[in-house]
Amino acid sequence: MPLLDESVTLPATTSASVEQLLRQSEAKIQSLEQAHAKEMLRREQVERELNEARQLLQLVMDTLPEAIFWKDRNSVYLGCNRNFAEDAGIGAPEHINGKTDYDLAWKEEESKFFRECDRRVMLADRAELGIVEPQLQSDGKQAWLETNKVPLHDERGKVIGILGTYQDITARKKAEIALHELNQKLERQTIELSAALSGLQQSQLQLVQQEKMSALGNLIAGVAHEMNNPVGFLAGNLGPAQDYVRDLLGLIALYHETFPNPGEAIESEIEEIELDYVREDLPKLLQSMGEGVKRIRNISTSLRTFSRADREHKIPFNLNDGLDSTVLILKHRLKADEHRPAIEVIEQYAKMPPVLCFPGQLNQVFMNLLANAIDALEESSRGKSYAELEAVPNRITISTQVSSCEREAVIRIKDNGIGMTEETQKRVFENLFTTKEVGKGTGLGLAIVRQIIVEKHEGTIAVNSELDQGTEFVIQIPLEAV
Ligand SMILES: Nc1ncnc2c1ncn2[C@@H]1O[C@H](COP(=O)(O)OP(=O)(O)OP(=O)(O)O)[C@@H](O)[C@H]1O
Ligand SMILES: [Mg+2]
Numbered sequence: 001m002p003l004l005d006e007s008v009t010l011p012a013t014t015s016a017s018v019e020q021l022l023r024q025s026e027a028k029i030q031s032l033e034q035a036h037a038k039e040m041l042r043r044e045q046v047e048r049e050l051n052e053a054r055q056l057l058q059l060v061m062d063t064l065p066e067a068i069f070w071k072d073r074n075s076v077y078l079g080c081n082r083n084f085a086e087d088a089g090i091g092a093p094e095h096i097n098g099k100t101d102y103d104l105a106w107k108e109e110e111s112k113f114f115r116e117c118d119r120r121v122m123l124a125d126r127a128e129l130g131i132v133e134p135q136l137q138s139d140g141k142q143a144w145l146e147t148n149k150v151p152l153h154d155e156r157g158k159v160i161g162i163l164g165t166y167q168d169i170t171a172r173k174k175a176e177i178a179l180h181e182l183n184q185k186l187e188r189q190t191i192e193l194s195a196a197l198s199g200l201q202q203s204q205l206q207l208v209q210q211e212k213m214s215a216l217g218n219l220i221a222g223v224a225h226e227m228n229n230p231v232g233f234l235a236g237n238l239g240p241a242q243d244y245v246r247d248l249l250g251l252i253a254l255y256h257e258t259f260p261n262p263g264e265a266i267e268s269e270i271e272e273i274e275l276d277y278v279r280e281d282l283p284k285l286l287q288s289m290g291e292g293v294k295r296i297r298n299i300s301t302s303l304r305t306f307s308r309a310d311r312e313h314k315i316p317f318n319l320n321d322g323l324d325s326t327v328l329i330l331k332h333r334l335k336a337d338e339h340r341p342a343i344e345v346i347e348q349y350a351k352m353p354p355v356l357c358f359p360g361q362l363n364q365v366f367m368n369l370l371a372n373a374i375d376a377l378e379e380s381s382r383g384k385s386y387a388e389l390e391a392v393p394n395r396i397t398i399s400t401q402v403s404s405c406e407r408e409a410v411i412r413i414k415d416n417g418i419g420m421t422e423e424t425q426k427r428v429f430e431n432l433f434t435t436k437e438v439g440k441g442t443g444l445g446l447a448i449v450r451q452i453i454v455e456k457h458e459g460t461i462a463v464n465s466e467l468d469q470g471t472e473f474v475i476q477i478p479l480e481a482v
Contacts, residue, residue: 058093065167069096070152072161075118076100089138105138121149122159132169144173202431205444206451213364217307220329224303231300235293242286249279302328308359314480316354317362319409323347323398326366333374340381340389343374348399355409356480361452368445369413369473370396375436376417376471392416402479408459409479414472420465428463453477 061068061081069080077096085093089105101111113133121128127150135143147166151159252275255262302325327334327345336342377394397414420428427433429450434443453459457477465471 062093066165067168068163068165070161070163071118073122073159075115075162078161087135087137087143105136107136110135117147117149118162118164121151121162125151125159127151132173135166141170143168143170145169198431202447205431205442206448209444209448210364213360213367214309217309217360220303221307224300224307227296227300227303231293231296234289235297238286238290238293242283242290245282245286249282252279299328305359306363308363310358310360314356314358317357317359319352319355319362319400319411319477320349322359322363323349323366323400323411326363326370327398329367330370330374333371340378340384341386341393343377343394343396346395346397348397350399350401352400352402352409353479355477357457357477358452361456362477365449365452365475366411366413368449370398372445373413373415373417373471375441376415376419378417380416380418380468403476407479408476411475411477412472413475414470416470419467419469419471420463421467425463425465429461 058081062083064081064083067081067084067087069084070078072078077099080088080093080096082093085091085096087105088096090096090099101114102108104111106114110133117128117131117133127148129148131145131147131149133145133147135145137143145166146169147164149162149164152161152163154160302321305321306325306329324347327347334343334345373396377396381389381394395416397412399412399414401410402408403410424435428446430443431447432443433447434441436443450461453461453475459475459477461476462474463471464474
């Protein structure tokens, strides 16, 4: 467009200067236009480069295996990569702008959790790395993520949002869970198996012990039975024998009265056989034979008490008899020998009501405790002189009583033998625990004792011991109404 109206006439000098001005203006405009065109070109170039850079950045982000997203201070999404857009169910990354987690595929509680986590990271201005969290994705898959969240800052260092990346670790997590479950199952099975194994071992060992006890019981019962016949025969004949002797002695007395002078031969025979002494002693002798027979009878009864086979159910039993019969069975071990004097057994029995129990098993308990006491006394006698041992005799004290509440029978078996260390005391009832040399102890005795008292009779057993002083076992068995 011309700058001046051509109809206006101007003086020549003015016209020349105007023309010059005009040319100058035109030149300026031209250069301005050129600069503008250049600027436009440069802008286009910058825009192109910017676009290329943006595309490259998006390409890089889309190529990464991770999902990437960033949000502003209010947890509103500002951008993401393709992986994230797919998981979120928004199609393309550009659709994320302005959305919050509640607009995306995840569950409400997951969204809440993600936003809480955002808040924490921004408030603390500290990255949280390796957060393992669940996420329901747009294709319905319940995924497990390993997420990193890092606070974003402006140039003055103020937190303006967060950048997040995550990796889908569902396969790994599933494998971990499966492995964990498998491990737990294996652990359970191992525990069950080892319990079954130790149960089997225990019952095998106990069977062997019980078998031994029952073999011993059978043998003793057999001996007691065989003793019965001759003892019965002796007891049965002793009475008549005493009568006959009394009659014969009476007859001799009558002869003597009737024939005071029987002649030299008879008188010298009377003197020879010491008839007066025989008359006095023979009845006593027969009486002591009767005592002997009575004792054999008692022994036989004790043997039978000891060897009683248990039935299915508990039966009333006199514990004092059980203890007595067990002491009798162990008598050979209590006797004096060349190394030590006899072991004293002190019985302090209270009058006990019959106890409902398995008598054979309780006798097994008494047998084990008394055998251990004898072992402990033999151990402590080693290296001591006969005189020393006579001065402080080896002693086992057995006592029975009814507890003060009258609900339990209490049995104490005490020795003044070698005693035990604290460590041994803690372990005595363990299966296979023994301090004895190989071949001497199996470590089963007290484990079986504990089982019989605690499991079979619902009782208790405790040990009190001091090293080099002695040991006491205290058993309590509930007194059930008989
Ligand atoms: N009266 C006691 N005095 C000292 N130690 C004892 C006494 N009774 C038991 N012990 C200790 O407890 C351990 C375990 O006793 P337990 O009766 O279970 O097994 P054991 O006697 O060694 O072998 P066994 O199977 O032949 O009985 C013994 O080895 C011993 O160390
Ligand atoms: Mg033992």
